Amino acid sequence: MPPTRREKQHAITREEIKQIAWEQMRQQGTAAISLRGIAREMGLTAPAIYRYFPSRDDIITALLMDAYTQFGDAMEAAAQQPAPSIYEQIVTIGLAYREWAVNNRIQYELIFGNPIPEYAAPAELTLPLARRAFVPLISAILEAMQMSDWQPKAHIPTLTPRLIDAMQPRWTAEGVPLEGVYLATRFWTRVHGMVTLELYDHTPPLIGDASEFYRLEIISLLEE
Amino acid sequence: MPPTRREKQHAITREEIKQIAWEQMRQQGTAAISLRGIAREMGLTAPAIYRYFPSRDDIITALLMDAYTQFGDAMEAAAQQPAPSIYEQIVTIGLAYREWAVNNRIQYELIFGNPIPEYAAPAELTLPLARRAFVPLISAILEAMQMSDWQPKAHIPTLTPRLIDAMQPRWTAEGVPLEGVYLATRFWTRVHGMVTLELYDHTPPLIGDASEFYRLEIISLLEE
């Protein structure tokens, strides 16, 4: 049955609450959600917010899920762009990672940043979304590894028995080569380090043009 | 003139306040400082805290400066350990970075994590401390670049005019080669990405043994 007029209005009000909450986070950080502030902005009082979200935690969870969804959308869109080679597809994914982060930094901070006091993300909701965002990268790397001209194989260190033992329970059932997971993790941690230190203003004082540094590094990541 | 007995007691009380503040951050995150909570823990009321720190911001600033100082101490100590070669010294610094972060994760979160609502770190205090922490790494890399057996030079991409223009104003006066700054930034962003994604529990679900992954990657960073 299609939603009633009232249900539509309810959903619109939920979106409005979320938009104002995002704006509060942009202004004051991810830990700065204020229900009274949101209500004030809407011309309401704080108890009215409880008609739309059971608690402040539920608002934060909704924002976090939206952030993961948008992130996954961006990674999937990047992976689906036509690319001359699989290697350039990986570069495209890497560039898209930073672009999404720079253009959506408060979402990035919410996903990857410090915990919010007295809030714990419900893993049963966020883990599937987190995996979804990671899949385009690991798929591309696994595809690259199948290429006859696959080069960086030489640069994977020999996986130690200790690391193999740690990884196998998570990936053997899925038939995913451990070297692929290793390379995807390497790529991800490198990309993430550059983006995070740039967004939090640690590398720009050193390197000046963090965007250009990132571009050069993304390209050289596949030449190593 | 040596501090009076009263001044010593004052300093001891300031340290006690800071220790309790650290413990609050460990329990609830960097944004969770509560003056009333600190006072309660000490058997005082909240206004008493204002005898020792002008505001909540001043407590946070004191914690942040302590964190940067300890971090700089750890980097300097790592750089001063005897090492068979300059390359192994760089590895030692890299391993020390993670060890410090893992053992002092709330300090790491305070330095590198999300902003605390309505708090801005005073850059005139934190920037010198941040630079001090970075110096051991960049010194080691610059020393390595002087070695006759310096290898990774081939792996530095050609610095584009755009990046050179951005970097030169910051480093030319100090006579620091831009390639050295580039490599130090690369090393730092890679180390930081691995450590951050591990501490915030993003890579352990993928890679199982993040410590072993880190060790392998640190070693291979200088083999590339």
Place this chain on the structure above:
DNA sequence: TCATTTTAGTTAACACTGTTTACAGTTTAC
């Protein structure tokens, strides 16, 4: 030893927060 000054701590107050309860007005469904 006593008076003065300084320090340390408290209470009360103000303005903010999240959340709940009870109530009232409006809208929707029957």
Place this chain on the structure above:
DNA sequence: GTAAACTGTAAACAGTGTTAACTAAAATGA
């Protein structure tokens, strides 16, 4: 037209940071 559901409010409770005024204790100087 009426009952039910939804939406919003006021009041209340318990938390927060911060200030002002006050008091007691400790330190200093005469």
